Amino acid sequence: MTLPVWVLLVGTLVNTVGSFLMLFLTLYLTQKGFSPFHAGLALGAWGAGRIAGAFVGGTIADRVGYRFAMALSMFSTAALITALIGAANLGNPWLVVLAALAAALLNGVWRPPAQAMITEATPPGHLVMVMAFWRLAFNLGVLVAPLLGALLSRVSWDLLFWVEAGSSALFGVLALTALPAVAAPASTPAAPSAPAPPTGYGRVLRDGAFVLFLFALLVNGIVYIQGPATLPLHLNGLGYRPEVFGALVSLNALVVICLEVPVTRLTQRMRPRTAVAAGMALTGIGLSLWSVELGIAGLVVATLVWTMGEVVASPSMFAYPGQVAPPHLRARYIAASTVANQIGYSVGPVLGTALWAGVGGAVFWICGALAAVAVLAVLAGVRTVDTVKASTPAEPESVAASTDADPKRVSEGAAVDGSVP
Template sequence: MTSPVVEKPSFLRSTFGGLPRPFWALWGGTLVNRLGTMVMPFTGVYLTQARGLSVATAGLVMAVFGAGSLVSQLLAGVLADRIGRRATLAGGMLASAVMMLALGYSTTLPGILASMFALGLVVDAYRPASNAMVADLVSPVERPRAYGLLFWAINLGYSVGMTAGGWLAEAGFLWLFWVDAVSCVAFAVLVWRAVPETRPAGRPEAGGFGVVLRDRLMVGYTLVMLGDALVYSQTFTTLPMAMTGEAGLTYAQFGLAMALNGVLIVIVQPLVSGWLGRRDPARTLALGVAVMSVGFALTAFVTSTFWLAVTIAVWTAGEIVIAGIAGTILATLAPPHLRGRYAGLFGFAWSAAAVLAPLMGSGLLEAGGQKALWFTTGGIGLVTAAGMLALGPAIRRR
């Protein structure tokens, strides 16, 4: 008697199949939004080149953006649990469109500062809601793949947006603000029409973040992710200034090299996401952060577009390893009715990095040049990787 032949699922089915339709609407909205995300990667260049601010002043302005984002993540986390994921995400995107245009038309330093703070307050408000939506919609076993696919959509759009953004910046920075605003509106409309509310039924727990802050493992994980965010945030804060300033690259050259990041992720990440999702999350994330740190340290030696592309390839490999894992750990730690708040605290780490990274990066760049900046960044990343390994046993027990 012969055994029945078990047919293995195809690559497309194993990578893209089996996820609920509302997830794909969220994925599509994220892709559209990222296709138009052009302002933030070029903010430093815009402030110094188009508005004539010094590097130090530009760093201060970007830190003001981060201050708004600090409030944003905590507020949006509570709102996602209180009024719902869908309303929080759509409302944040519509407000972002308005503030993008306000910043684009601001010409004075007070106006730029006010617009940057308001933009920081709303532009990332979607993150806690989006993270919670994925955890609500997708089963635990499929979450690494789902978060990885969302990350893939971000970079699929980013690979196109960065290239187009580099060319549009040559034609005029105002184009960047209009394209970005339209993409935000498109994201809001798609989610409102195609994604139902996913917040668990029942009365949401009252209060703020006290219950989250009492979870020492979550607090430790947030601190570790702050280190990761400090490293990665250099890509859209100090890296553009360093490459178009000290390294002497043009906007178009920088945009073309940075597009490699998205292209590599689009090609490679779906091939390895399933395998990486079966590995131990804490060790996988630590490995990814370590590889990414080495890539940023090598940026100290960049003098051409080719060598910038080489360093981008290295730290992109680290990103690919991390893809899907950070959100999976977060969903594991968070009770269902508190996913918005947990995601808000997680996002708070990235917002804190938005404040600290430009101040740290611009200060190091002015004081010690590229070597001081990129060696320090790499060192922070390696310490972060060690911290993730230390949290591993507790995460596995949870």
């Protein structure tokens, strides 16, 4: 892997290990004396801000460069989390909600430029595997964060968020000092007599095949999130203790962490269309099996199938937007895919729990049917990456377009680009 990729893997791990706000915000605020309504409103503002932040991040990254966008995101997040602590200590709920919204928006900016830089700094044949390692960094962070957060909260609730602000600032320092400065790729100008082509997200939405991929991500997000959203209600209705749900969720995390990288050694050889469609199909099959009452063994099998859907699809799903995007819109394509997925995760729990209240366990059969729709959208919309490679420069633009005048920085980037994971 290249030096920028290693830096981003470490930065992602540090940032995710310190991501406590989403997990503990409601507890933090209620401990401070805020009402559950205001605590929930602040958490909702955080979720909405993260989605909006991805849109903003795609625009900033494509216009001014990846390193600047990431550093801006991390330093601003650190400052705004500090402001949130101050607002909480003042006891003003509306300042807390505003600070949560602003912090989340700026926090959401970093991911599209990070993913775009990974795409440009990785030889195409290794990108799917590198995305598996990037997801591993995320998943390890997600595994450690709740445990570390619980320990810190025993010392001080404020300390919890001071540490998060510090981890964001540390990632910002890593971005500024260890990543190359990258010029935003220029678009190809239209001929004088030709009408100006659409730019920005208008250009993304004009890509009909990619819009089908976005639709598949949205539907897949709605389907996948029924695991943590609806499964506990279903298990409770069947008379299982909460420990059963906890064990199934832990099994999911363990399998993803242990198997995703080894499985990706095989799936990276597949076309993106095949890997993503197969993974989404497994997700739907696993969810459908949850509606079949076969005892604990059946729940374990269904959970393993659902989990393998994530393992098979996710690395290719993450790699694909950057592979097919025009270079000057790479971060926007990645941001659009991030937003589609996140909207699915946000809408899914509302739809799933409402359906469960009406039809019970049959909600998982409906999820299986929705997964089939997502698979069809992938088969219709996902293009062969080989058709894009012919128009992609052999040298990653993150090295060739460096705005640093430091030749040492440029030569370092060029030297590591030939390495493999």
